[in-house]
Amino acid sequence: MIAPGITDAEIDARHRQLGRDAEEGGYHLNPDVAFTRNLVRGLLVNEQRYGYMACPCRIAAGKKEEDLDIICPCDYRDPDLNEHGACYCALYVSSDVIAGNLPVGSIPERRPPRVERKAARMSRSTGGSIKTAYPVWRCRVCGYLCAMENPPLVCPICKAKQDRFERFL
Amino acid sequence: MKMEHVPGTRKGTVVLYALSTCGWCAKTKALLKEIGVDHSFVYVDLLPEDELEEALQEVERFNPHGSFPTLVIDNRKVIVGFREQEIREALR
Known part of the structure; x- marks a missing residue:
């Protein structure tokens, strides 16, 4: 090996x-x-x-x-x-x-x-099409959603890092 | 692109595209050895950058997903993944 x-x-x-x-x-x-x-x-x-x-x-x-x-x-x-x-x-x-x-x-x-x-x-939709008080972020690993200005540094559910989040709403 | 040759019984031109870090690739490689078939293999992840791109395009020609392991027999028959029965039958 x-x-x-x-x-x-x-x-x-x-x-x-x-x-x-x-x-x-x-x-x-x-x-x-x-x-x-x-x-x-x-x-x-x-x-x-x-x-x-x-x-x-x-x-x-x-x-x-x-x-x-x-x-x-x-x-x-x-x-x-x-x-x-x-x-x-x-x-x-x-x-x-x-x-x-x-x-x-x-x-x-x-x-x-x-x-x-x-x-x-190239054509990634970034969400944000629905007006919400805060943007909603989705963890691409476990699906956790949170409504905050920015996604958390680490997903509180699966511990994936911030860069695994995408804009959901 | 340099391939490693593993001598054995000739059953046509048998080429295995693999990754050095992958579990199913290791199993496929071990199976070919167990069958004792003459074959060549390449660890695509260990190639220098220019050869890596060439190898990826070659794999994608046989297997559009560009996934590993990809086993190619006589430039025609393509077996993707560690499919033990299928591999044994193809190399009987």
Whole structure:
């Protein structure tokens, strides 16, 4: 495995931390420890390489604004957990998987292709079409909404950073 | 673009586009090794920038989503994702 400078201890520490955060929010990491540790290693490699935890199973552009949707946990985790019982990488799995009622496998890619993402970036609607006393911001990771001048620095629900918020109203 | 060649039984030209950090890519790579098929692979995330773009366009030609792993057999048959049965059957 190509992961210079990443130690087993670092992988263990991040694995524990991600597991704790997941359980606190009602999510679960994949119980297949060897598979999950390998993904955690990938996340640490990407953090070292790009400065943020880009999804280990997708190619990052290396420009944060183009990779925001795939910073783990990605924008696609929850719809994939709902539909397939696992996120694209299978780092996160549903309680059905934990209970042994659903197998985990490789699932189709939900993230739109590059050309479509580029087009969407060009024409992104920024909300704000309805008059409200405050703008309403939506966390793209967990869907949390808040009405404030600016989105919070960190999502109080899922701990995603401020740059994962979009204008909703 | 430089590919790593893994010698084995010839079943046509078998090319795996993978990411060095990805779990399903690792499983696909291990499966090809287990089957013992002659193939080439490239870790697209480890390529220098200019080669990376070239590789991405190549992957997108076979698989418009540009996702990994993408397995291409004889420039025709494309298997996206770790689809164990499909891969075993295609390389029988």
